[in-house]
Amino acid sequence: MSDDDRDDSRKVGLWVVFSSVAVLLLGVLGFAVVRTMKGPAAPVAQTAAAAASATEAADVLVDYTTTTAALATVYFESGSAALLPDADPALADTVKALAADPGKRVLLSGYHDSTGDPAMNAELAKQRAKAVRAALLVAGIPLNQVLLRKPESTTGTGTEREARRVEIRLVDAQ
Template structure:
């Protein structure tokens, strides 16, 4: 009988030890979760602030000095690989003469859905605008023209372009 009592006591001791270890682990994990949630809650108000800038599309004839042209892939608004060279020309022209501005003109062809094509041309111009802003050009110096349809017998690549024109 003495051995059975000793076995029961050992078993109870092991269960108590297991319970304490489990509670410690659960407490540590809970504390980590609470800290994470507090950190997220503290960051949420800052993350909730969204600045929406209105994009005004100008109309009128193309004017200004053509400084660069960006040619985009089909159905893509991501800047092409050689965009840095063309955008660099614009940045240089604007830095050299601070009174200058740039007008971005997005083009698309007449095939397919006209609204979708115009939106894609606009997104391409906005990609160029974002790159110029990232290069330090104030967005007040960057104007976007209303997207326009290409005419004539140009190549498909010419229909997927954004022209970068510097104006005084």
């Protein structure tokens, strides 16, 4: 065997050894990265589950009678619980009012008309109130400061728009 053949054999051998070490190191690093990424997921999932549980507990509808005027009103499209862009001023007024009087809570009352399936209408009114609550939570209002009132049906000669609303009232914290 000539020196050139030995040099070629050594080069191939070294190349195989270094390639194997590189693959092994990449595998170990990949495992470490995956393990690191999965580590914090459990607490985040637990936190999300706790938040969902707290929100479900807050979904309890109160039967609260109040004589105070509405601080603000948020209107919705027919058959929708999506907030419209014109809801922003009402939400901002609510945040300012709570900041000025932290001893108060917000009472959200969802309304619906009397036509159609009453159960579906009540659920839509509830979803609208929840949409307003979600926007207030995003704005920094604590969940324990927001109450959802049982959905109410509008009666009388109000407009269709009035039937698709959520009224926001400030009430004393209880």
